[in-house]
Amino acid sequence: MTRVAYSFVRTFAPESARDLCVDRHYLLCASAGTLRLAARGQSWLLLPARAALIEAGSPIRVSIPRPATTASVLFDTRFAPAPPAPLTVFDLNPLARALLTECRAYTEEPLPVYAEKLFAALAAVTWRLAERPSPVVVPAGRSPELRRALELTEQRLGGEVRFEDVADEVGLAPRSLARRFAEETGMTWRAVLRRMRVVAAIEELAAADTPVTEIAFTVGYTSLSAFNAAFKELTGRTPTAYRASFHP
Incomplete structure (x- = not known):
């Protein structure tokens, strides 16, 4: 049967x-x-x-x-x-x-x-x-160059990451890589970086009770207010409220 x-x-x-x-x-x-x-x-x-x-x-x-x-x-x-x-x-x-x-x-x-x-x-x-999907999504990339650029960007979230350095390491001129981001993701590299940092913060929120301020610095923000603004822009909630949603 x-x-x-x-x-x-x-x-x-x-x-x-x-x-x-x-x-x-x-x-x-x-x-x-x-x-x-x-x-x-x-x-x-x-x-x-x-x-x-x-x-x-x-x-x-x-x-x-x-x-x-x-x-x-x-x-x-x-x-x-x-x-x-x-x-x-x-x-x-x-x-x-x-x-x-x-x-x-x-x-x-x-x-x-x-x-x-x-x-x-x-x-x-x-x-x-499922008709109302979560906004916590990042582009994965189609071409090998963009996938590598996304990988390098994610690896460096907690420190200083420069678009020109990423472009150099994937073997593309900055203008060419910027065009790849626009064509394959519909976003700028800076917007993808901001989203990656929020997504990394969400993973940390789900993993432990680490203070929000510490998480903000870990994912590359030097200002808690800037982190909170970026987080709420993507998720519609503050980091604390989002963490609470894991235990409804």
């Missing part, structure tokens, strides 16, 4: 990037730790109290920088429609969290009628939430 849907919980040790592709729609929910998911030129953070919805047959890259625990649901493609996008990350609302908790009890077939209705309700709610 074909499984219409089933749930499972896993704990992962840190690991480098690997490819993932499944033949069912995949709802991946983080309860602890952080995962990075990349597909189609973008990289998302999967944080506690957030979920990723991955379309069946859509390849993604997954990396786990710190230990993480996830609750997952796999939906047969005949049971649930195609998601609104191949990969989206979004906040879970209280109803979705409650349904996910109920569905965790059902890991095998055959499913009772009650369980099928639970999974159907979970799909309906999370598919709708």
Whole structure:
């Protein structure tokens, strides 16, 4: 008998990037730790109290920088429609969290009628939430030069990072690299740098109880007010409020 849907919980040790592709729609929910998911030129953070919805047959890259625990649901493609996008990350609302908790009890077939209705309700709610993806996403780049430029920029977030130095190391003139950023990301390098710093700060907020001021300096800000402004511009919340959202 074909499984219409089933749930499972896993704990992962840190690991480098690997490819993932499944033949069912995949709802991946983080309860602890952080995962990075990349597909189609973008990289998302999967944080506690957030979920990723991955379309069946859509390849993604997954990396786990710190230990993480996830609750997952796999939906047969005949049971649930195609998601609104191949990969989206979004906040879970209280109803979705409650349904996910109920569905965790059902890991095998055959499913009772009650369980099928639970999974159907979970799909309906999370598919709708996926229409409003999280803003915590950074470009992954298509060309080797831009991917290398993004890698170098991320490695130097905590210190002084100069666009001219990055361009020199990837073998492009600054004007050419600036054009690559515009064409492949729709953003300037400076905007990408600012977003990377906020994303790195979010990872630190999720990992420990490190003071916000210390995190701001760690990711390259010398002014707490500038950090708070950049953080709120991207997420719509202060760093403290965002940290609180990991434990709804």
